[in-house]
C-alpha cells in the first residue's frame with residue numbers, strides 16, 4: 001500500500017478533509033500570460049488557471065491547464081456517458097431537479113496535467129469536479145480505475161446540483177461518500193466489503209467505529225481510518241439501503257433526500273421518512289443489520 005498509484009486511488013475519494021490538509025502546501029500555478037485566472041473550481045480553494053481553450057460537449061465543459069485536445073475529448077466522452085447512467089439510475093429530471101450555480105448550465109471539469117499534488121486524484125464540488133488528465137505524466141494508466149474515480153467525483157457534483165449548495169453539512173458524510181463509492185464501484189483501497197470475513201478482517205485492523213456515527217468530515221477520528229476503513233463501510237452502508245438483500249429501496253429515494261436537503265429538510269427526519277428506519281436506530285442496530293446483510 002505504499003505505491004504512488006495506490007495512494008492516488010485512496011486519496012481520490014476524499015473531499016473537504018483533504019482540501020484542508022493540502023491547502024498550505026500546494027504550489028500556485030504559474031503559466032503564460034494567456035492563462036485564465038478563473039473557474040468554478042476556484043470556489044473549492046484551488047486557484048488553478050486554465051488555458052482558455054475548454055472542450056465543450058452537450059452537458060460538459062472540460063477546462064485544462066495543458067492537457068491534449070484528445071485527453072479533454074475523452075474525459076468529456078467518459079463524463080457524458082456517466083451523466084446518462086446516473087440520470088437514469090436516480091431517475092433525475094435535470095430541468096427541474098438540478099439547481100445550477102449562478103451563470104453555469106453545464107458540468108465543469110478541470111482536467112489538470114501539470115499539477116503534482118499529494119492528493120493525486122479527483123475532487124468533486126457543486127457543479128463540477130477536478131480530475132487528473134488522461135495524459136498526466138504520472139497518472140494511473142488503468143482506464144477502469146480512472147472511470148471509477150470520475151464516477152465518484154461526478155456523483156459529488158450531482159449531489160451539489162440536487163442540493164443546490166456546496167454545504168456538506170446538510171447531508172451526512174456517510175451517505176455523501178457512500179453513494180459516491182457505491183455508484184463508482186468503489187475506489188477505496190480496501191475494496192467493497194461483500195463477505196462477513198472481509199468485514200471481520202477490516203474491523204480487526206481498524207476497530208468497530210460505527211460509520212453511521214460519522215455525520216461530518218470533521219467526525220473522522222483520524223485520516224487513515226477514513227481512507228482504508230470508513231469509505232468501504234460507507235459504501236456498504238449505502239448498499240444496505242439499496243440492495244434487495246438489505247432494505248431494497250430505489251436510488252430515487254436518495255435523489256429525493258438530496259433535493260429536499262437543499263430545500264431545508266433535516267437529514268435525520270428525511271432519512272427516516274424515505275427509508276422507514278430512524279437514523280439513530282440504524283446506528284444502534286448497525287452491526288446486527290450489516291452482519292446479517294453480508295453473510
Ligand SMILES: [Zn+2]
Nearest residue numbers: 013014015180
Ligand atoms: Zn468523495
